[in-house]
Amino acid sequence: MNPLLRFFLLLWLGAAGPLTADDFDSQRERFLQEITDLAEETALETGRPTFAAPVMAALGRVPRHRFVPEDQVPYAYKNRPLPIGHGQTISQPYIVALMTDLIDPRPDQRVLEIGTGSGYQAAVLAELVGRVFSIEIIEPLALEAADRLRALGYSNIETRAGDGYYGWESAGPFDAILVTAAASHVPPALIRQLKPGGRLVIPVGAHFMAQYLLLVEKKAEGGVTSRQILPVSFVPLTGGEPG
């Protein structure tokens, strides 16, 4: 066969054929590099020029292609949010890394996530902390994520279908809480369920208005401080109280 024709045939077969584990491995390296580059570019805003090595290693281990619908698999290692059905999205990997890094994850921590979605952020957390509790308000998504996390062997994640605005009182208090949907205000129940010294990371902003990622810290004596980290774009937190 004409070598040029052969080249294009192979190229076409490569593009059309199913992605193999090796393809994912090489995509994942570039994926981690993009996150590292973006961390550096946003260092002035976030105060974190690099993310901790264990956080990056966790991002490298969790198979994001197992958390997206079939038609999104080719884009699983792009640094962008992707649709997961029911009008919801799996967050941008850089944002997952940033939110994870901001809580300084440690193996002895107990962490609550609001907005399980695909379960990806919960899996990244589960690689780093002792126990993860995650709540999702859309029941089919909650069930799908629970099945997926079980199939992947994550035994330190508990999931629940429900309204995360009220937190998960019986499982608390938590060392850290991540909210992965944008709220108009910080839900008071989440502050209450945070341990003294604990951290809460939450996108806050009115619908269709600017949203900011907020890092809230509960001081040892119970007082609360907060700092705006970065402008972000999340799907809205539903449920809870109008506000």
Ligand code: SAH
């Ligand atoms: N963390 C997810 C991305 C979540 S997108 C991931 O890694 O894939 C935000 C999710 O928050 C959506 O699935 C949405 O249904 C859910 N959500 C919105 N409001 C909620 C609420 N009050 N309680 C729990 N989940 C909520």
